[in-house]
Amino acid sequence: MQPIFISQDMWDIVQDGYESPQEDDEDSKKRSDKKTKEYKENAKQNASALRIIQQAVSKSIYPRIYGIKKAKEAWDVLREQFQGSEKAISIRRQSLWRQFDNLMMKETDTIKDFHSRVAETVNQI
Incomplete structure (x- = not known):
């Protein structure tokens, strides 16, 4: 599956995950537009990668990753269970x-x- 994620430019999201933006003070709100745009793009890529992972697994394996919201977490669960x-x-x-x-x-x-x-x-x- 790695080649699929690489070809779709999603491998970084699957391998490294992404962080939600955190706004603390007035200064950070000014910079938040760029971070919000980046977060939305990462969230979109994450959703696409998670969809690919969910479609790739069989019905018997799907419950293991059901409810996971991040592609990295789903990928790590599958890697741990099947590779060790x-x-x-x-x-x-x-x-x-x-x-x-x-x-x-x-x-x-x-x-x-x-x-x-x-x-x-x-x-x-």
Whole structure:
């Protein structure tokens, strides 16, 4: 989905999110016109990106992101559930490398034996 967001110039909103404008004093109200315009553009891009995310997921996955108002939050929920945390990804990567290293063909293996072992390992992944 990342290429879709990049092509629509929405990836920054999905990856980084955006902040709501906050007006505190009289001086900030003068600058608020520019910030309000920027906020409206960001809110529009956020809504479009969130719509794309919601349309892309299946009916069984949609409840996980139902009610989320920001594309970044929905993206983070899906990434965490389907990719896992950075630590989990690192552990999974190490496990896959170990499995890959163990797939080397031994001199006593026939091609049929090696192929069976490779197919079994791929099915486990």
